[in-house]
Amino acid sequence: MSDIVPAKNPPMLQVADAQAIVRQYVRPLPPEPMPLTSAALGHVLAADVVSDLDMPPYHKAMMDGYAVRCADLPSGKGTLRVIEEIPAGQVPRRTVEAGQASRIMTGAPIPPGADAVILIERTRLSENGCVEIEDRPPKPGQNILPQGAEMKCGDTVLPTGTVLRPQEFGVLATVGRTTVLAHPSPRVAILSTGDELVEPDQRPQGGQIRNSNGALLVALVSRAGGTPRYLGIARDDPACLRPMICDGLKAPVLLLSGGVSAGKLDLVPSMLREAGVVAHFHKVEMKPGKPVFFGTYPRPGGGGEPALVFGLPGNPVSVLACFELFVRPVLRRLRGHADPGPHYISAVLTEDFAYRTDRPTYHPAHLEWTPAGWRVRPVPWIGSADLRALTQANALVLFPPGDHRHRAGQVFETLSLE
Amino acid sequence: MSDIVPAKNPPMLQVADAQAIVRQYVRPLPPEPMPLTSAALGHVLAADVVSDLDMPPYHKAMMDGYAVRCADLPSGKGTLRVIEEIPAGQVPRRTVEAGQASRIMTGAPIPPGADAVILIERTRLSENGCVEIEDRPPKPGQNILPQGAEMKCGDTVLPTGTVLRPQEFGVLATVGRTTVLAHPSPRVAILSTGDELVEPDQRPQGGQIRNSNGALLVALVSRAGGTPRYLGIARDDPACLRPMICDGLKAPVLLLSGGVSAGKLDLVPSMLREAGVVAHFHKVEMKPGKPVFFGTYPRPGGGGEPALVFGLPGNPVSVLACFELFVRPVLRRLRGHADPGPHYISAVLTEDFAYRTDRPTYHPAHLEWTPAGWRVRPVPWIGSADLRALTQANALVLFPPGDHRHRAGQVFETLSLE
Known part of the structure; x- marks a missing residue:
């Protein structure tokens, strides 16, 4: 048909395919x-x-009371001579013979001869060293946990x-x-890039902003069970980036933020290649986070597993989305989890939501369990730089590309951020 | 009616009432x-x-491209003279006048005079310092994130x-x-009691078992956001218990295990009272965990909040159930959470389950989210000492007292242990 226009570029990699590529390169860390x-x-x-x-290492009393022989109490009533007191932690010294009982505490070993425990509440100790019992007829094994149960x-x-x-x-x-x-916690090196960045304890001057991705990634890595090491901010300058990348490649995982999109100063992929990183993908069909880069760095001399390298986009919501979709599963797998996720929850949209997007979009949202099922509500969001929107969110809801008027009651796949 | 027998004892405290009592004594820790x-x-x-x-601290370019004046591109096509290149982190030095454009990077400040950014993909730089643009007619504010948005x-x-x-x-x-x-993490002192206990690195001798509650409570406290301090094992002997209790009362929360049920050697409540702890309850209508004790220890001289003291039963499943129902909410409240829980999930029983119990019972269970809703399956369990059953469980399902044949499909309140 005439209105089908051939795509200018080859089709972009889908999220699930990119995740499958990453999975190929990840093995649990040596225990x-x-x-x-x-x-x-x-x-x-x-x-x-x-x-x-x-466990228990002996037949054990499960209640405080008297260790008895059931044969002595066919009606549940009787008077027995108390021959011993067995606290927990002590070994019985005497065998319970006909007409006898031993006082026993919860957790103590049942003495030889006894086959049931009568609760203390069903007994009365008399003056002459006997116990009067008034209970239902005991059953063998009553209130006893057998050895090895x-x-x-x-x-x-x-x-x-x-x-x-x-x-x-x-x-x-x-x-x-x-x-x-x-399996230990993977060490994760974190490197922020960008001439516009200053550290959070600095006051930004004209054209500058504070680096939020460092703190964000440190927290994301920690929560996902990694051990973060923040390397600092690299200027958009090969002389600055090169040694910091080399340092970061010593860790099993290196995360960079910024410097991966198409601009003139987006140095990260080329510097990574120069350092010996093999690129596996650069760009995934998703929003935010499209320019995400993944590569591996074979250890010189072939010793050990390659380092896993993610070049994340510079905007913080992109960082978070790419982390949840690609990096968190990696950290879980390195830690030895059989099922690294991510797992989607099908949730019902709580309100009509008109949304236009050119790519599958992970939109900040509030996900809530209600007695009627999972409910999801998109939160106001102005784009990949708008991290503040995520403070109102606990999930990302996946909207398909196109110009849609989504309706309350429709079901969407949702990624919990908890 | 003649078969109604008057209760021997006053009705026992219900779990919800006991939780309400505890809540009265808990305030968030000073920040x-x-x-x-x-x-x-x-x-x-x-x-x-x-x-x-x-944020952004200036009108910011959201994409790589050219900062232009919309008035110069009524058709979307045109050739403009490039007057400046503005990388992220730099302040524009020149105003964009009619017929001019500035090359701009993602994140950089929009120069004065410009009111839109044309994507780099829609442009071609010509040899003479001009840029040729072929796009849809730009709209003011296009690809610009306004200052403070x-x-x-x-x-x-x-x-x-x-x-x-x-x-x-x-x-x-x-x-x-x-x-x-x-609000900081509450320090939580942990004291195990019982003559039968040896530390996990010891080999139990006759009548002894290893102390599992110490490790269990250290882990429960850590996971709930407390800072555990394990004090060790106290013998069932006032001379041993007294100084360890005094030590433990220095922390905002003291957890003891063992020594609270009705037996002769159950010293903990009396030793706590002797130390100045005011008892608020001792026994709750629940299984496992009935003998649980709660008290508060007013600080000598009246300075500061009282210590919160829980005497937990000696069996590990009782410890876990009491911790989840009473202690975890306390730790959350001390940390400043407005809603400390616990929260129950209504889940559908996956299989018929005949169960007889004399008290509301928190039975180890496997809780699972399925596309059809929450599902719960009780796991095999032989009683309050059977911690191994909990390794197959991730929840406690609440069964009512009585002799019941619960049916698959019935709904039960369930407490997640995750």
């Missing part, structure tokens, strides 16, 4: 021994954890790939593990 | 200056942040109560704030 401190929270085990004992010696209690949460900390302590083998 | 490092992530602002400048000097850009996320870090950097006033 390291890690002590079981708060810093290990959220890390991924690189080896199975096996129990070195039964939670775990047996030799059980794999936490398999490789387990993410360490508080409950896993408790299980590790139970089986005596104070150090684990886990 | 402190906090540098804008990764450690500030998740903290809550205690003062408004006001911008010290307009994102924020104006004096605007409150982040109000009191804002939670610091990466985007807030970027905004703070933009307005030159490298330190903020925020």
Whole structure:
């Protein structure tokens, strides 16, 4: 048909295809021994954890009361001679024989001969060293947790790939593990570029702005489980950029912001190539963030995994969108997560929203769970420099290219920023 | 009716009522200056942040191209003399007059006289210092972000109560704030009690088990934004407990585990009272966790807020349930969060589940978001000592007391543990 105009340029790379390219180059970092401190929270085990004992290590009283023989209490009522008191942490010294009982505390080992525990509330200690019991007829095993019921010696209690949460900390302590083998936090070098930038503690002069991308990336990297190292601001000058890029390439991941779009001074891709970085893509069909660059830097001599290098655009909303779509999944994979994301949530638009865009657009939005399901509302936004809009947002909602009047009730894929 | 038996004891405190009691005693910690490092992530602002400048600080080019006067290009086509090149970070020196244009980079200030930016892709630089333009007729303001469009000097850009996320870090950097006033992380002292306990690096002997609650609580406190200080294991002996409790009461929050149920050796509540702790409740209608104790310790001399003291039961699943229901909201409130939770999610049971219990029960469960809504599946669980069950869980599902055959498709309130 005559109104189909051939594209001037080859079709641009789609987000999903760009993500697939990145994935090819990412392997989990080599595991390291890690002590079981708060810093290990959220890390991924690189080896199975096996129990070195039964838990409980003995038949254990689950309540305070009396360890008895069920055969002595066919009706639930009776008077038994108390032969011993067994606090938690002590080993019973005596066997419970017919007509006898031992006072027992929660957590203590059941004495030989006994097969049930009667709750303390159902008993009365008499003066003569006997206990009077008035309860329903006991069943064997009542209020007793059998040895090994939670775990047996030799059980794999936490398999490789387990993410360490508080409950896993408790299980590790139970089986005596104070150090684990886990994938470490990736070190991430952060380099801001641009002659117009000054550090946040400076007062911008004519034509200058403060560098917000440094602080933004430090926080994004930290939240995603990386260890950020901020290298500072590089001027748009090869002599300044070159040594800072070299420094940044020592880390497993290097993030640059600025200097990747088509302008005359956009030096970053060429300087990266000069430094030995192999470019895999430069431009993705998305808004904001189109000029995003990805490359890898093979280690000289071939030792170790290549560094992963992202050239992010200079505007902060572009930085955030590219980080969430490309970098956060990389950091999760380096940390050993099997499923690095990102995950989209289908959410219902809360209000009509007319929107025109030439590319798939990740628009700042407020995402909320309601009893009726997920709801998303775009927040006012004036473009990729408008970071303030993101302070009203907790998500990015994906709008398709075109001139649309989206309707309340329509469903859109949404990326949570939490 | 004759089968109604009067309760032996007064009705037990319900979870919601116990939470309301705790809330009465919690105020946000006094704010402190906090540098804008990764450690500030998740903290809550205690003062408004006001911008010290307009953003952008000048009319700013949003694209690379040429700054022009629309009046010169009524048809969108024309040839203009290039009078200057304005990189980002530099101040234009010349006014654009009729028939003139200035080459301009993304982020640079628009020169006086110009009222639009033509994209570089729509232009061709000719040999004689002129630029040939072929575009649609430009509109005034095209590709220009006006001064102050994102924020104006004096605007409150982040109000009191804002939670610091990466985007807030970027905004703070933009307005030159490298330190903020925020509520600090509460220090939380953690004390495990019980003669049966040995530290995780020890081999348990007869009647002993390793202390899992210390590691569990350190991790729970860290994840909830507190700063844990593990005090160690106290024997069930006043001479051992007394000084450790005194030490723990120096912190804003003291968590003990063990020693709160009805047994003879359950010393914790009495030792706390002896130390000056005022008891507010001891026992809540819940499973696991019924014997939970809460008290406050007025500071000697009346200076400062009282310490908040929780006596948690000794079994680790009870510890986790009580922490999520009572302690995590306290830590959030101390950190200045307006809405400390906990929040329940209504989720659909995935399978039939027969369950008998005498109290509202928080059962370990797997909670999952699906396109059809939230789904919850109870995981196998043998009771309050069975921490291993929680490694299969990411939530607690609340089952009512009674002997029930719950059906797949029924909706239950669920507490996420993420």
